[in-house]
Amino acid sequence: MMQALLFVAGLAALVGGAELLVRGASRLALSFGISSLVVGLTVVAFGTSAPEMTVSVGAVLNGQTGLALGNVVGSNIFNVLGILGLAAVIMPLAVNLQVIRQEMPIMIGVALLVILLSQDGRIGLADGVLLTGLLLAYTVFLVVQSRAQGVETGDYAAERTAATRSAWGIQILMVGAGLALLVVGSELMVNAAVFFARQLGVSDVIVGLTIVAIGTSLPEVAASVTAALKGERDIAVGNVVGSCVFNLLGVLGLSGIAAAFSAGGVGLSVPTSVLNFDLWVMLAALGACLPIFLTGREVARWEGVLFLLFYIAYTAYLILAARQHEALPAFSGVMLGFLLPLTLVTLVVSGIRSQRRRSDR
Secondary structure (H helix, E strand, C coil), X not given: CHHHHHHHHHHHHHHHHHHHHHHHHHHHHHCCCCCHHHHHHHHHHHHHCHHHHHHHHHHXXXXXXXXXXXXXXXXXXXXXXXXXXXXXXXXXXXXXXXXXXXXXXXXXXXXXXXXHHHHHCEECHHHHXXXXXXXXXXXXXXXXXXXXXXXXXXXXXXXXXXXXXXXHHHHHHHHHHXXXXXXXXXXXXXXXXXXXXXXXXXCHHHHHHHHHHHHHCHHHHHHHHHHHHHCCHHHHHHHHHHHHHHHHHHHHHHHHHHHHHHCCCCCEECCHXXXXXXXXXXHHHHHHHHHHHHCCCEECHHHHHHHHHHHHHHHHHHHHHHHCCCCHHXXXXXXXXXHHHHHHHHHHHHHHHHHHHHHHC
């Protein structure tokens, strides 16, 4: 009971810290004339991914490298299938053309790069430095591109005026308070998660892929759902895409660097189960966005429901596999023989109908 209370307290600190960080950093960014899409891709995405950062790095420093890696991979799967699906169920999400042409290929390319770097069974120091350097380059590129385009849309244009008038000192104080809460919350959550893994008799990788991944992704849930309700659909989609990129480049990169120094140069080990299954599930989830985005440039409600069902199925598979349940073979057969082919056929039909509607117009 005490560990459960500590877990909830840590989660509350993470969510509260991310909220303060996002509010302060967003206003600072908007005051510099950055567009709402780029705010979603960078400031909001990075801020809401701060729990993943603090939890993963904290887990590495505590020797729980499996928890750190599981948190990154699990958070990305939940971001796309869970958060994007839920936001689309609330309101169909229109997808900005820049996301389709630029951000999606970057996100999928980064996922492929991570899989390639993981083939030797670890994310080492050089890998971590490479990933972190790419994140810095990507962020600078987005900011320069946004300022050159000079785009402002929706409520965020009005917020920029408010942000310009408000005191920068308050915004910086909010960012500092948010970071402090994130550090405290991550420590509580990691310790409780390790305790749960030992009590349940499962690996810390499974706990990272499920409990911790969902917990640290709650700020993304709040940000994307709120943006969808407000009609700021660029923010809802941009937050998910930007968070996935940040998790792979920033969280995994810094975790690899931390592991290289704390583990005597060994780096962040990649379990065989993650290398052979979970990383590919993540790539499939990220890749599934592209054809959906292209068919009408939106995520429809039924597609959101489909994403949610796939996340439920993935989580059920992890639980069955961890417990070596007798229902696992039958469950896997249904997934491979029925659900996946049905989904593929549905997407193809949806694409054909979308093209016909465009032709009619």
